[in-house]
Amino acid sequence: METAAAPRWDLADLVRRRMDELGLSFRKLADACVDPLDEGAGPLWTRGTLENLAKREPVKAPSAPQLRALSAGLQLPLRLTQEAAAAQWFGVETVYDDESDPETRLLVRRFQQMSPEDRRRLQIIAETYDPS
Structure with missing residues (x-):
């Protein structure tokens, strides 16, 4: 829960x-x-x-x-x-990947509560995702 x-x-x-x-x-x-x-x-x-x-x-x-x-x-x-x-109002945080691609942006709930490892995993997913 x-x-x-x-x-x-x-x-x-x-x-x-x-x-x-x-x-x-x-x-x-x-x-x-x-x-x-x-x-x-x-x-x-x-x-x-x-x-x-x-x-x-x-x-x-x-x-x-x-x-x-x-x-x-x-x-x-x-x-x-x-x-x-x-x-x-919605608990959605915008996270920018400052390390490798300043154009990469994620909208994530409870980002600040995540461990550094989980934050990095999200950044890797965002960097490698290709919707085409």
Whole structure:
């Protein structure tokens, strides 16, 4: 039987860290969270939701437009907010093979709980897999 994993706070921690780096208040961040693909929709995050997220309070998983808006507000590549959200809400970690192929990317559940040997086995599988 699988045991429950500890809660993840990847996106919450990313938001807090980036707000500190940029010197943003929750209100300023909320105002800047506009989806670049639909600027007419205006800000997609409220100050209260961002504050709850940063404080590790329960919030709903963000939609794709909300992640694009948050990325814009935090001035980060979309990939980083997507990966943090996937880890926080779905326990999926993105792992890059920095050793041999920086283009190799895996989405893995509970990667941090794996032994170094098991992590290396996954990297070898990813490097040798040819879907064609």
